[in-house]
Amino acid sequence: MIVRKFWVMLCGVLLALSPRANHIVGGEIEFITIEPGRYRINLIQYRDDAQDENDVIIDQYTVYLFANRHGANAEPVSTHLLTRVSYDEVPYTKPDCSIAQLKTGRVVWSAEVNLDPKAYADPEGYYIAWERCCRNEVIKNIVNPVRTGMKYVLEIPPLWKDGVPFINSSPELLKPLSDYACVGQLYYTSFTGSDRDGDSLVYRLATPLNSSAYDPLPIPQPKPHIPVEWAEGYSLRNVIPGAQPLSISTKGLLLVNPAEPGVYVFSVVVEEWRDDEKIGEVQRDFQMLAIDGCTPPEPPEVGVKIPGNETFNPEVDTLYYGVNEDKCFDFVITNIAQGETISLRAEGVNFDGDIEDVFSISQAYVGEGVDTLVVQFCAPGCPPVRDEPFIVDLIAGDDACPLPQLDTARLTIYVEPPSNVSPSFDPVGPRFVVNEDSLLEVALRATDVDADSIILSLVVEGEADPQARGFSLVTRTSVRGEITASLFWDTSCQAYDFTDQQQFRVGILAEDLDTCEVVSEPLWLDMEVVLPFNTEPEVSVSVSDSVVVRPGDQLTFDVNATDLDGDTLYLRCIADGFDQNSIGVTFDDASGVGEVVSPFSWAVSCKSLVLGKDDYTFLFVAEDQDRCEVVNADTLVFKVHVDVDENNSPEFVQVADTALEVNVPFEMDLTALDLDEDDSVGITFLNPARLPNSPTLSLEEVKGKGRVTSTFRWTPDCSLLDFGETSAFYDIVFLAYDDGCPIQKLDTMLVTFEVRETRERFNRFLPPNVFTPNGDGKNDEFRLVDLPRPEQNLPIDNCDDAFEYFAVHDRSGATVFESSSREFVWDGANVEAGVYYYVVKYTRTSYKGYLHVMR
Incomplete structure (x- = not known):
């Protein structure tokens, strides 16, 4: 039988020699800014602690950082070794609902890394990747899971942007799945995270990623990432089929009502947005266990009973309350059973913020003979939404496993707020232009027709602390219904920094102490500081700004920067899309007053050139700094074309x-x-x-x-x-x-x-049958190895037939020589001339014949 084995099939051998990763059920990567230049990278892995076949945890992993710009040919920009720092158990939502086959642990590998932000300034950003083979073989929604790997990816923005370090940390994903889902029962969880920088997070499902090679720990390959292959009947729109297929809202609420039991893999991408721009994303990989045979009770049913309004229908009607009306009504929970614990909560729908103390109790035990719970709900006297109805969900849940079953009554309520007129300002401004090093004072007066007390506060758009820009507010007089104050602006650039901004939008907020503390609109003033005039520097070079060179050339010239104001100058060189040091360029950043010169030198060497790159652009940037430290800049674009002969292939x-x-x-x-x-x-x-x-x-x-x-x-x-x-x-x-x-x-x-x-060698074996041990130096010894004729040598052992011994017997059957070594040598010294019989014994094959000893 002949079988053809291609080298690509050796993956199976590697698998047999390598531990599978079916203990890994999910994970993600984090990137945290400690301070510009210092960062922390975390690799988080969730493990199946219910199994003990693969309980070894590796102490260190390496993650790889790539630049998006480099595409499919990218080499890692840097690699980082992470060390294991923690291992914790992920708790169930309800510990009483735990089952033996679901137990999850959380392992974190981490390292603090030092990165020069300027070296990571590519506007297209970067990504960090880690790969692992292989997935749990019982996963049912992807093809061949045991031969499918996993890849974790984190997209991060550049670390240097608009001339300053860009401060950002990736989202911190919170609770992973710690519960199981039940067939035919709604499963829900908040699969969300938080952001250390206050960025907005948006969630969506994604196809999980495969590893790039079938190795235990593949070296991550650059984009494009390889997705897993969905099994028949599954897709991104049908990751877990059921009455409610797996879905996630943009706010991170994960829902599914599975139709069949099994283990399913899925991925959630969390996008990070700042100022209407997407700056990064992290992909979390995870498994969900769905089991059959759950028998939860029927969920509670909720309703609302309004005193004096028996026909009220919360699905279509709006509740209206006047200022002085009683705003309480009954929240009714039915379809409950003895021994259940019913939990109650309220959530705002069209407004943010918690609704506290809306129920007289937060949970109730259903005692004997009780089939209905009635709990009082009171609408707030001051509505959370002004001039329109607010919507609130009243939610009741039971204590079913694995998660409470819920029912919700949604109410639309309009509450008439107490009458109030906001304070008003005497006319002022609205625009002020001030020369630098001046002190501006603006007199302010606000009145309130309701005779409420007034408090003034100061805000500056985009500034956490107005005083850092020289603004201050001093109250002069304050009585009920009236307040006067002075707004001061100190525009000394020696005391305050105006280098990045000279125009400000300043708000004066007058708050009257009314019952509902309604926030008033600020008085907005536009204010501008005029800085001293500053000329721009000028950059020049002593050669043409576009040259052609060849390997072996030495390119040398001076870069000159001047400033007519005699300001301090800073001269630097920026390589556009490559590392100038790695290709042999020498240029020292320089500074001086009024004029500065720095030599540029490049020993052009073919071996140090960037592969596939013929054109190199250098930006010579001169920046001045005047009394107010305002920076003006001039940039000279210098282009070099390297003419290189084509290389022939070996x-x-x-x-x-x-x-x-x-x-x-x-x-x-x-x-x-x-x-x-x-x-x-x-x-x-x-x-x-x-x-x-x-x-x-x-x-x-x-x-x-x-x-x-x-x-x-x-x-x-x-x-x-x-x-x-x-x-x-x-x-x-x-x-x-x-x-x-x-x-x-x-x-x-x-x-x-x-x-x-090697069976053919056995068939061709024809040993010599004469030897002459007479001392003449010719044919004095008998052996069956290293003989000149190939067929006379002992056959090489094959896969089921190995040499055992060689024996010589005389005519009477007595053994005169025997050896178990295939390199035996018999000198015949112990026998007389004559005919002897020999046996060559292999495991399966034997050779017998006669041997002449002649002297």
Whole structure:
């Protein structure tokens, strides 16, 4: 039987040698800004603690950081080694509902890393990735889960933006799934997170990501990411089928009512938004367990009873309350059973903020003979929404497992607030323009027709502390119904920073102490400080601003910056899209007063050029700084084209497909040539991780100029043949590579090796039958190895037939010589001349014959 085995099929061997990751049920990556230049990276992994087959936790993992701009050819910008720091159990929502087959642990690997923000300034941003093989084999909504890996990805914005460090931390995802879902029962959870920077978070389902290679810990590959393959009947719109397929709201509420039991994998992407711009996202991978046989009670049913209004229908009617009316009514809960604990809560629908103390109780125990609970609800005297109805959900839940079953009554309520007139200001402004180093005073007077007391406060748009920009507010007089004050603005640039902003929108807020504390509209003033005039610096170079060079050239010139005001100057060079130090450029940032000069030098070397890049743009930037530290800048764009000859690819001297015998050493020379005789050429395996699992397989690591020959060696063993096979084929791909510029070139060669059994050697075995131990130095010893004729040598052991012994007997049957070593040597010294009988014994095969001893 002949079986063909391609090297790509060796994934199965790797799997057998590597631990599976079916203990991993989910995870994500975090990136936290400690301060500009100092960051923390966390890898979070959720584990199935209900199993004990894979209980080993690796102490360290490496994550890889890529730039989005570099696309599919990206190399990692940096790598970071993380160390395990914690392991905690994820608690159930209701511990009494726990089951043996669901127990989740949370493991965190972490490291503090130092990154230069200016080196991570690409406006397209970056992403951090980690990969792992393989998923839980019982997952039912993806194809072949045991051969499907996982990939965690975190998208982060640049660390340097608009000339300053960009401060941002990724979302911190909160509670993962700790409960199971029940078939035919609504499962819900808040699958949300928080943001350390106050950014908005938006949630959506996504297809989970696969690893890029079938290895235990693959090195993450750049975009595009590889998605998993959904099993038949499943898709992103039908991740977990059921009466309510798996879904998540943009605010993070996860819902599902599964139709079938099983383990399902899904992913949630959390987008991070700031100022209407998406700045990052994190993808959380997770598994959900759905079980059958849950028998929860019927959920409670809720209703509302309005005194004096028996026909009230909360689905279509609005409750109206006047200022002085009683605003209480009954919240009625039915369909309850003895022994249940009913929980009660209220949630605002069209307004933010908690509704506290809306019920006289927050939960109630259903005692004997009780089939209805009646709880009083009172609407607030001061409505949370002005000039329109507010909507509130009254929710009752039971104590079913795994999660309470709920019913909701939604009420629309209009509450007439107490009458109040907001304070008003005497006319002022609304625009003020002030020269720098002046002190502006603006007199303010506010009155209230309701004779309420007034409090003034000061806000500046975009500023947490108005005093940091020189603004202050001083109250002069305050009586019921009237207040006077002075707004001061100190515009000294020596005391306050106006370098980034000279125009401000200033608000004066007059709050009257009315019953409902209604917030009044501020008095807005537009204020501008005029800074001293400052001329822009000028940058120049001593050569043309566009040049052509070749490898081996030395490009040298001076960069000059001047400022007519005699301000302090700062001169720097920015490489557009590459690292100038790595390609051999030397340029020192410089500073001076009125004028500054710094030399630029580039020893152009082909080996240090960026692969595939011929054009290099340098930005010479001069910035001045006047008395107010206002920065003006001038930028000179300097372009260099590098003219490089094309690099020729190395080429293999082709070799034919080859047959090898089991346990027989084999070697073969492989040669590669390169027309560029100065290029160094090497030969290696294309993918060493996918070679046949054979320890004797090797290839010499040799390099040569223009030509190289490496020796391939292999002694295939019986493990390469499955039971009963006599032959198997292996495809091995060799790679020839050079070090040429500007782009390294490659050539590949596939050689098919047939590994055969050695049975034919057994059939051809014909040992010598005469030897002459007479001391003449010719044929004095009898042996069966290293003989000149191949068929006279002992056959090499094959997969089921191994040498055991060699024996010689005389005519009477007595043994005159015996050895269990195939390298035996018999000198015949103990016997007379004559005919003897021999036996060559293998495990399965025996050879018998006669041997002449002649003296």
